[in-house]
Amino acid sequence: MTNVFFEKNNNIKINDIFNCLKLKKSSKDIKVNDINDLIDADENDITFFHSKKYLDSVKSTKAKIIITNSKLKNMLPKNLFIVEVKNVLLSVAKVTTLFYPNALNDTFDNNVSVINQNKFTNIKIGQNILLGKNVKIGKNCSIGHNTIIESNVIIGDNCKIGNNVLIKYSIIGNNTTILDGAVIGKKGFGFYPGENKNVRYPHIGKVIIGDDVEIGCNNTIDRGSLSNTVIGDGTFLDNQVHIAHNVKIGKKCIITGQVGFAGSTSIGNRVMIGGQAGISGHLKIGDNVQIGGGSGVIKDIPSNSKIMGYPAKNIKEFLRDNK
Amino acid sequence: MTNVFFEKNNNIKINDIFNCLKLKKSSKDIKVNDINDLIDADENDITFFHSKKYLDSVKSTKAKIIITNSKLKNMLPKNLFIVEVKNVLLSVAKVTTLFYPNALNDTFDNNVSVINQNKFTNIKIGQNILLGKNVKIGKNCSIGHNTIIESNVIIGDNCKIGNNVLIKYSIIGNNTTILDGAVIGKKGFGFYPGENKNVRYPHIGKVIIGDDVEIGCNNTIDRGSLSNTVIGDGTFLDNQVHIAHNVKIGKKCIITGQVGFAGSTSIGNRVMIGGQAGISGHLKIGDNVQIGGGSGVIKDIPSNSKIMGYPAKNIKEFLRDNK
Amino acid sequence: MTNVFFEKNNNIKINDIFNCLKLKKSSKDIKVNDINDLIDADENDITFFHSKKYLDSVKSTKAKIIITNSKLKNMLPKNLFIVEVKNVLLSVAKVTTLFYPNALNDTFDNNVSVINQNKFTNIKIGQNILLGKNVKIGKNCSIGHNTIIESNVIIGDNCKIGNNVLIKYSIIGNNTTILDGAVIGKKGFGFYPGENKNVRYPHIGKVIIGDDVEIGCNNTIDRGSLSNTVIGDGTFLDNQVHIAHNVKIGKKCIITGQVGFAGSTSIGNRVMIGGQAGISGHLKIGDNVQIGGGSGVIKDIPSNSKIMGYPAKNIKEFLRDNK
Numbered sequence: 001m002t003n004v005f006f007e008k009n010n011n012i013k014i015n016d017i018f019n020c021l022k023l024k025k026s027s028k029d030i031k032v033n034d035i036n037d038l039i040d041a042d043e044n045d046i047t048f049f050h051s052k053k054y055l056d057s058v059k060s061t062k063a064k065i066i067i068t069n070s071k072l073k074n075m076l077p078k079n080l081f082i083v084e085v086k087n088v089l090l091s092v093a094k095v096t097t098l099f100y101p102n103a104l105n106d107t108f109d110n111n112v113s114v115i116n117q118n119k120f121t122n123i124k125i126g127q128n129i130l131l132g133k134n135v136k137i138g139k140n141c142s143i144g145h146n147t148i149i150e151s152n153v154i155i156g157d158n159c160k161i162g163n164n165v166l167i168k169y170s171i172i173g174n175n176t177t178i179l180d181g182a183v184i185g186k187k188g189f190g191f192y193p194g195e196n197k198n199v200r201y202p203h204i205g206k207v208i209i210g211d212d213v214e215i216g217c218n219n220t221i222d223r224g225s226l227s228n229t230v231i232g233d234g235t236f237l238d239n240q241v242h243i244a245h246n247v248k249i250g251k252k253c254i255i256t257g258q259v260g261f262a263g264s265t266s267i268g269n270r271v272m273i274g275g276q277a278g279i280s281g282h283l284k285i286g287d288n289v290q291i292g293g294g295s296g297v298i299k300d301i302p303s304n305s306k307i308m309g310y311p312a313k314n315i316k317e318f319l320r321d322n323k
Numbered sequence: 324m325t326n327v328f329f330e331k332n333n334n335i336k337i338n339d340i341f342n343c344l345k346l347k348k349s350s351k352d353i354k355v356n357d358i359n360d361l362i363d364a365d366e367n368d369i370t371f372f373h374s375k376k377y378l379d380s381v382k383s384t385k386a387k388i389i390i391t392n393s394k395l396k397n398m399l400p401k402n403l404f405i406v407e408v409k410n411v412l413l414s415v416a417k418v419t420t421l422f423y424p425n426a427l428n429d430t431f432d433n434n435v436s437v438i439n440q441n442k443f444t445n446i447k448i449g450q451n452i453l454l455g456k457n458v459k460i461g462k463n464c465s466i467g468h469n470t471i472i473e474s475n476v477i478i479g480d481n482c483k484i485g486n487n488v489l490i491k492y493s494i495i496g497n498n499t500t501i502l503d504g505a506v507i508g509k510k511g512f513g514f515y516p517g518e519n520k521n522v523r524y525p526h527i528g529k530v531i532i533g534d535d536v537e538i539g540c541n542n543t544i545d546r547g548s549l550s551n552t553v554i555g556d557g558t559f560l561d562n563q564v565h566i567a568h569n570v571k572i573g574k575k576c577i578i579t580g581q582v583g584f585a586g587s588t589s590i591g592n593r594v595m596i597g598g599q600a601g602i603s604g605h606l607k608i609g610d611n612v613q614i615g616g617g618s619g620v621i622k623d624i625p626s627n628s629k630i631m632g633y634p635a636k637n638i639k640e641f642l643r644d645n646k
Numbered sequence: 647m648t649n650v651f652f653e654k655n656n657n658i659k660i661n662d663i664f665n666c667l668k669l670k671k672s673s674k675d676i677k678v679n680d681i682n683d684l685i686d687a688d689e690n691d692i693t694f695f696h697s698k699k700y701l702d703s704v705k706s707t708k709a710k711i712i713i714t715n716s717k718l719k720n721m722l723p724k725n726l727f728i729v730e731v732k733n734v735l736l737s738v739a740k741v742t743t744l745f746y747p748n749a750l751n752d753t754f755d756n757n758v759s760v761i762n763q764n765k766f767t768n769i770k771i772g773q774n775i776l777l778g779k780n781v782k783i784g785k786n787c788s789i790g791h792n793t794i795i796e797s798n799v800i801i802g803d804n805c806k807i808g809n810n811v812l813i814k815y816s817i818i819g820n821n822t823t824i825l826d827g828a829v830i831g832k833k834g835f836g837f838y839p840g841e842n843k844n845v846r847y848p849h850i851g852k853v854i855i856g857d858d859v860e861i862g863c864n865n866t867i868d869r870g871s872l873s874n875t876v877i878g879d880g881t882f883l884d885n886q887v888h889i890a891h892n893v894k895i896g897k898k899c900i901i902t903g904q905v906g907f908a909g910s911t912s913i914g915n916r917v918m919i920g921g922q923a924g925i926s927g928h929l930k931i932g933d934n935v936q937i938g939g940g941s942g943v944i945k946d947i948p949s950n951s952k953i954m955g956y957p958a959k960n961i962k963e964f965l966r967d968n969k
Contacts, residue, residue, distance in 0.1 A: 106806075107770065107788045107790070107808075108788065108789075108790030108791060108808060108826075110771075110772060112772075112773065112791070124430065124433060125433075126431050126435075127435065127453060128451065128792075130773060130791055142430045142431065144430070144431030145431060145435070145453055146451075146471075146810075148792075148809055160429075162431060162509075163431050163471055163489055164469075164487060164489065164810060166810065166826050166827070179509060180431075180509060181489070181504065181506050181541075183826050183864060183885075186808075186825060186826060186863055189882070189884040189885070189903070191882065197858055198858075198880065198882055212520055212521075216512065217509055217543045218504075218506060218541055218543055218827075218864055220827075220862075220863045220864055220886055222885070234521065236512070236514065236521055238565075238567075239506075239512070239543040239565050240541075240543055240563065240583075240886065242885050242886050242921075244884075252521070254521070256512060256585070257512070257543075257565045257583050257585070258565050258581070258601075258904070260886075260903050260921050262903070262920075262921050262939065274585075275565075275585050275601055275603075276583050276599070276619075276922070278904075278921055278922040278939055278940050280920075280939055293585065293601055293603055293619065293621075294633055296922075296939065298939075309633075310633060310940055310955075447753065448756075449754050449756060449758075450758070450776060465753045465754065466754075468754060468758070468776055469774075469792060469794075483752075483753050485754060485832075486754050486794055487792075487810060502832060503754075503829050503832060504812070504827065504829050504864075535843055535844075539866075540829045541827075541829060541864055541866055557843055559835070559837065559844055561835040561888075561890075562829075562866040562888050563864075563866055563886065563906075575844070579835060579908070580866075580890060580906050581888050581924075597908075598888075598924055598926075599922070599924040599942075616908065616926055616942065616944075617942035617956055632956075
């Protein structure tokens with residue numbers, strides 16, 4: 001799929017990648033279309049394999065070129081063209097920057113101008129609203145004062161956007177409410193601790209928000225790095241919630257105030273989370289899970305669990321232990 | 324008392340309510356003035372009873388019409404006219420919407436215009452300030468840049484409002500400071516999980532802030548649903564505090580950074596709360612209580628207690644158990 | 647050093663101080679240049695001693711006049727001129743206000759005007775940016791929409807400031823990024839609980855941010871009271887972090903989302919802190935410390951420790967105890 005938010009370099013060959021990673025040149029300099037994760041990669045893309053956890057995805061990936069390290073390469077199918085590196089994720093960051101040279105320069109959008117009410121159907125607008133280029137807004141929406149919507153953002157029908165909201169690199173469904181002061185779509189907090197300086201990695205993912213969603217005041221929702229950050233249909237977020245890059249939240253979840261999600265965690269459907277709970281990164285929380293306020297979740301949680309505590313455990317156990 | 328913030332439908336009769344709740348019509352179609360909780364209801368109002376906890380209030384309510392369910396109705400005095408429903412609170416939401424049809428449409432105020440300095444006494448103002456209709460501001464106030472104060476808000480004398488502040492549905496006393504980025508008066512995070520979609524309930528309460536109060540940067544203080552959210556005289560809140568709907572905080576409290584209060588909890592006077600503590604909903608915290616930083620409070624706390632931990636317990640016990 | 651941010655009264659004599667503290671007049675009415683802490687005070691300044699913890703600093707202070715109480719005064723070298731009071735810190739607040747009468751009036755800067763792009767070298771600017779007087783901005787910077795930078799703030803080269811940012815009383819290095827909605831430099835949450843009202847103390851410190859720093863969205867970083875709040879070179883802060891007055895954070899630290907620091911704590915270099923952790927006030931955290939997400943740190947932590955929990959302890963111990 002074309003990424004409308006970031007300009008891609010369409011002339012990358014395998015030797016450009018080898019050059020960027022300081023590897024020896026290949027004799028057959030084939031064209032590479034894009035970089036993508038194992039699941040989303042197409043057959044002309046380069047992908048990467050950095051942890052055994054993803055072995056199943058390796059087996060079904062369409063990609064034929066794969067970045068990995070010396071330890072993991074032996075697990076790979078024979079037909080894959082292997083790009084062997086020391087640090088897989090750092091190499092992915094470098095190759096992503098090769099394809100998307102602007103994705104590291106994450107400054108404000110200076111292609112904005114004051115909104116022109118006549119370009120939209122039955123829209124109710126406040127003052128000092130700034131819109132980037134090619135912003136699409138459905139019918140019957142309202143947008144509050146001082147709100148900024150950056151270029152290429154898509155918003156569905158019947159949405160209500162509050163005051164002082166900032167939206168970038170996002171696609172938003174219908175009937176969704178975004179409350180005052182929310183910041184949606186800035187790059188995630190992602191980088192590699194380097195010898196001299198931290199190396200940022202580019203964020204070419206989006207924020208994708210479904211239908212009938214409510215995003216609370218002063219929320220911060222970061223966009224994905226390679227994949228997207230996703231908020232499912234019917235999910236409601238209270239104030240001051242923080243959602244890191246690549247988090248996927250299912251449908252009809254209820255997330256109360258000051259909850260935080262670390263990067264790349266996925267949350268099922270109809271999950272309820274009490275105030276100030278924190279969910280560590282790279283976890284999988286099932287459907288219908290209930291997480292008590294203030295909990296700290298540091299491992300995967302199966303569907304239909306009720307948990308509480310720090311670290312979170314079965315809620316009955318927690319209450320019994322803390323009588 | 325007249326609610327200046329929300330337009331009320333003054334022509335509601337009991338059969339309109341029955342109709343809205345899909346109940347059989349009554350033969351005597353009396354007029355109903357308003358909907359209110361047991362304590363604040365007047366004799367021509369409809370009220371509701373959804374939990375045994377409020378049995379004392381039932382006995383003293385002035386209301387004569389009451390929404391309740393089949394389990395609770397037998398506890399009620401004989402002279403009350405009972406509206407029996409399956410789900411009391413969901414029915415209250417529906418009836419409230421009948422009285423206040425606009426209270427669900429909680430978008431920004433588009434009746435604003437740029438502040439006119441000459442309408443106020445000795446005011447110091449920044450740039451791009453937007454004021455709704457009928458905003459009252461006392462003498463010797465200052466209001467920072469880009470701040471929005473919506474229609475009918477009342478602010479006392481000698482108040483200092485920072486930059487980028489949003490105030491709606493609020494009444495603020497004298498000598499009070501509201502710091503940059505605070506969002507005060509948006510609707511609370513209240514709804515009923517429905518079969519297909521979450522059903523929002525209307526918020527017709529206000530935020531009432533006393534004298535000599537300080538509200539920190541990027542705070543979020545939601546207005547009440549039926550009752551009000553209240554911050555007492557002399558109370559100071561640090562940055563990034565979150566206060567949910569209907570919370571009542573007493574006088575001279577000190578609430579440090581990132582503390583969160585869930586809905587309908589009441590806090591006494593001179594309570595001190597350390598950073599990042601969380602207080603669950605529907606609790607009663609006494610006077611002079613000290614709550615350590617990071618605590619999670621999940622039950623009522625008597626006056627003069629010093630508590631810490633998650634769940635919070637006596638601070639001496641906590642420190643002894645964690646040596 | 648001259649404090650460019652706060653106007654100082656340069657005509658204070660010792661009897662002005664005695665008068666302000668309601669003490670008996672001195673016969674020799676010498677001039678006092680400034681008030682400062684034990685370490686930074688010069689020989690013509692007045693300083694203060696309020697806790698045994700600072701006994702080492704007392705021995706090396708250059709100041710000759712010192713505020714202390716009856717208990718501590720016997721520990722002091724004989725050559726010091728002692729100003730004996732009941733409440734040392736409250737007296738310091740009063741004397742600081744004598745020197746810096748405007749430091750209590752912490753309202754918005756009304757000396758701002760819309761930024762003039764031509765005054766800066768190769769700057770990229772958004773709309774509605776307000777700048778105070780004497781703001782210095784280096785070359786190749788970008789500043790987003792609706793951002794406010796108050797008088798006398800200094801920003802280095804190659805900095806990227808987001809949208810809706812507020813910066814006051816701050817000095818910022820080179821190559822530093824400040825993301826959307828951050829509030830930097832407001833006064834700290836400092837006051838003394840008084841009989842009738844809380845007494846605020848003046849904040850004449852700055853926020854000093856180094857080179858190559860990243861400050862996340864909706865962060866709140868308060869300026870120091872007497873000393874400064876400091877963020878070291880190469881340190882990255884994620885979204886919704888709260889940093890109280892006088893906190894010193896070292897170099898190359900990584901602080902993830904929703905972490906909070908209470909006042910006057912110092913953090914070493916290369917410290918990593920997981921999401922939602924809280925660090926109590928007046929602590930000393932060493933170099934290379936790793937603090938797990940959700941931890942509550944309530945005592946000093948030596949260098950190279952890995953800790954987790956509430957209260958935080960050795961991470962291996964925490965994981966073993968919570969199997």
